[in-house]
Amino acid sequence: MIAVEGLRKQFGRHVALQAVDFEVPRGEIFGFLGPNGAGKTTTIRILATLTPPDGGTATIGGVRVDRDSYRVRKLIGYMPDFFGVYDRLSTLEYLEFYADCHDVPSRRRRAVARELLELVDLTERKDDPVDTLSRGMKQRLCLARALVHDPQVLLLDEPASGLDPRARIEMRELIRELRRMEKTILISSHIVPEVEELCTWIGVIDRGRMVEVGPKADVLRRTSSARRLRLELANADADTLATAQKRVSERKGVIAVDVVENSLEISVEEQFVNHRLLRDLVQAGFEVDAFTPQTGNLSDVFMRLTLPREVDREVGGVPGAAGGGGTESGGAEA
Amino acid sequence: MPSRFRRLVKNPLIVKDGLSRVRTWRAPAVVALYLAVLGLVVYLTLTVQLSSLRPSWGFAQVGRNVFVTIAEVQLSLVCLFAPAVAAGAISGERERQTLDVLLVSSMTPWAIVWGKLVTSVAFLLLLLTAALPVFATVFFLAGIDFQQFVVSQLVTVAAAFGVGSVSLFSSVVFRRTLVSTVVAYGFTFAATAGTWLVGTVLTQIAYMRSQVLTNLTGPPPPPDPHPLLLMSPFNGMTSVLQNANGGRVSVGQTVHVLLLAPGKAAAAGPAFEPWQATVLFQLVLVALSVFGAIQLLRSRRVSARLRSG
Numbered sequence: 001m002i003a004v005e006g007l008r009k010q011f012g013r014h015v016a017l018q019a020v021d022f023e024v025p026r027g028e029i030f031g032f033l034g035p036n037g038a039g040k041t042t043t044i045r046i047l048a049t050l051t052p053p054d055g056g057t058a059t060i061g062g063v064r065v066d067r068d069s070y071r072v073r074k075l076i077g078y079m080p081d082f083f084g085v086y087d088r089l090s091t092l093e094y095l096e097f098y099a100d101c102h103d104v105p106s107r108r109r110r111a112v113a114r115e116l117l118e119l120v121d122l123t124e125r126k127d128d129p130v131d132t133l134s135r136g137m138k139q140r141l142c143l144a145r146a147l148v149h150d151p152q153v154l155l156l157d158e159p160a161s162g163l164d165p166r167a168r169i170e171m172r173e174l175i176r177e178l179r180r181m182e183k184t185i186l187i188s189s190h191i192v193p194e195v196e197e198l199c200t201w202i203g204v205i206d207r208g209r210m211v212e213v214g215p216k217a218d219v220l221r222r223t224s225s226a227r228r229l230r231l232e233l234a235n236a237d238a239d240t241l242a243t244a245q246k247r248v249s250e251r252k253g254v255i256a257v258d259v260v261e262n263s264l265e266i267s268v269e270e271q272f273v274n275h276r277l278l279r280d281l282v283q284a285g286f287e288v289d290a291f292t293p294q295t296g297n298l299s300d301v302f303m304r305l306t307l308p309r310e311v312d313r314e315v316g317g318v319p320g321a322a323g324g325g326g327t328e329s330g331g332a333e334a
Numbered sequence: 335m336p337s338r339f340r341r342l343v344k345n346p347l348i349v350k351d352g353l354s355r356v357r358t359w360r361a362p363a364v365v366a367l368y369l370a371v372l373g374l375v376v377y378l379t380l381t382v383q384l385s386s387l388r389p390s391w392g393f394a395q396v397g398r399n400v401f402v403t404i405a406e407v408q409l410s411l412v413c414l415f416a417p418a419v420a421a422g423a424i425s426g427e428r429e430r431q432t433l434d435v436l437l438v439s440s441m442t443p444w445a446i447v448w449g450k451l452v453t454s455v456a457f458l459l460l461l462l463t464a465a466l467p468v469f470a471t472v473f474f475l476a477g478i479d480f481q482q483f484v485v486s487q488l489v490t491v492a493a494a495f496g497v498g499s500v501s502l503f504s505s506v507v508f509r510r511t512l513v514s515t516v517v518a519y520g521f522t523f524a525a526t527a528g529t530w531l532v533g534t535v536l537t538q539i540a541y542m543r544s545q546v547l548t549n550l551t552g553p554p555p556p557p558d559p560h561p562l563l564l565m566s567p568f569n570g571m572t573s574v575l576q577n578a579n580g581g582r583v584s585v586g587q588t589v590h591v592l593l594l595a596p597g598k599a600a601a602a603g604p605a606f607e608p609w610q611a612t613v614l615f616q617l618v619l620v621a622l623s624v625f626g627a628i629q630l631l632r633s634r635r636v637s638a639r640l641r642s643g
Contacts, residue, residue, distance in 0.1 A: 085434035100346035101439035
């Protein structure tokens with residue numbers, strides 16, 4: 001549904017994007033991860049037809065964003081990373097205004113606005129001025145605004161930033177509901193747990209380059225250097241854990257064994273056979289409470305893939321040469 | 335109907351901005367202030383005129399003098415208010431961070447600029463309409479015919495569109511409303527009072543030069559106005575109400591004055607009234623400003639350049 005190939009963008013001497021490639025299949029939630037200044041917002045602004053690319057192609061629903069922006073705008077709903085509200089309109093008028101801007105027929109505007117207010121749970125506030133809403137409510141209203149013309153694709157730039165935990169959970173549920181409505185959703189974020197929980201596809205961008213992209217499970221598998229297992233023993237004292245640690249670490253295929261609280265974290269090679277280790281431990285008299293493979297952790301992956309600026313400098317990179325240090329999105333926060 | 339033409343009349347920005355404007359105390363306050371100033375001007379002018387009434391004048395002359403005064407004051411007020419209402423039209427959207435969302439909608443840059451211009455000028459037209467009863471009081475005294483009244487209002491409306499559209503262009507160019515407003519006021523002063531003052535001086539220079547270089551006998555003919563003077567709506571207004579510059583001017587005469595050529599110019603080319611030149615100049619300003627604003631919004635270069643800064 002979204003295809004980006006060799007996308008490049010430069011603001012003066014600041015290179016924001018250099019050959020960014022990724023695809024988002026229809027109906028998926030794509031988590032676009034990256035540190036501040038990595039190029040997330042610039043990419044989203046190009047997809048939203050707000051910033052022309054310097055090179056490469058970006059298509060939405062097969063339509064090039066730089067060639068037929070009018071058609072692309074019919075396909076997308078864009079929610080920027082800030083609140084843009086008109087304070088002298090009620091929430092209902094606010095949505096009706098944007099419905100009009102998106103050419104929704106006048107006879108349907110009121111109904112569409114009411115449906116969307118219901119979707120984002122703001123029906124009771126329909127007559128309230130927009131500026132009296134809380135930040136979370138405004139964020140939900142902005143999401144409703146992005147939906148007024150029933151777009152197939154949603155581009156959400158940091159939709160949960162600045163929200164309290166409750167508002168964040170409500171926003172997450174809302175996005176899940178939108179996926180059930182078969183929307184393709186691209187969410188940019190630097191809140192890794194949020195993306196890990198919500199998204200089905202992951203793309204990690206750093207210094208204007210995509211460093212990893214694909215289905216979430218594939219990304220986690222590819223980027224984990226080893227598989228990990230967690231072993232919990234009944235009545236485990238320090239001696240028992242130390243004995244078990246020694247026994248496990250001597251096995252072929254085991255890379256490392258760490259004691260974490262009252263359990264063992266075991267890193268093993270890809271071909272390691274789990275059940276043989278379990279059988280040997282039981283036969284050796286260890287009372288195993290739990291023996292579970294650990295899925296990869298997106299936070300670890302994110303930290304590994306996105307190097308800090310200092311490391312970049314040490315390895316001879318040019319600081320700020322590609323998205324670093326500058327204002328992301330061509331300085332979206334000018 | 336194609337979207338572009340439909341948006342001429344069915345423009346959501348006109349409805350939204352109109353609603354937003356009338357929902358504040360500011361709109362009625364400005365209308366009240368405007369009418370109070372005009373009313374006060376009428377009262378003071380009428381008092382002064384009646385107290386110094388000459389036997390040869392009659393009430394028609396008093397009515398004429400009062401009308402001229404309030405028409406010029408109204409023009410000044412419109413030129414004063416136009417930058418205030420239009421110079422924040424686009425920069426305000428940018429400051430409110432709603433411009434991007436508008437640009438991503440089905441609204442074309444043309445529709446956005448048109449909607450903003452109409453909303454800004456509509457408020458000025460509201461002021462003019464509200465002032466009609468004030469003007470009507472002068473008609474009791476006679477001295478001004480209906481055609482003069484209509485043309486004077488036309489010059490004022492043209493000035494409102496001209497100054498409003500330049501202010502709108504300024505709000506596209508400059509990111510901050512404050513900067514945009516200051517620039518718009520600077521331009522407004524230059525294009526209205528500035529053209530009048532400088533145009534008058536240049537007209538006199540050209541006139542004196544032509545007198546010196548030619549040995550005319552008999553009474554000197556009235557000076558041909560300098561093109562700069564023709565641009566000023568104040569000159570247009572004065573010419574309508576007082577025929578101060580001697581009526582019609584030809585293109586040949588205008589070029590003659592522009593080139594500071596000696597002697598009296600021949601009345602070559604089409605002739606026009608000074609107020610017609612003023613209205614034409616304002617229309618050119620509107621066309622250039624709207625076109626420029628649309629191009630800037632379309633290219634989005636302003637946004638990108640200012641953002642990266």
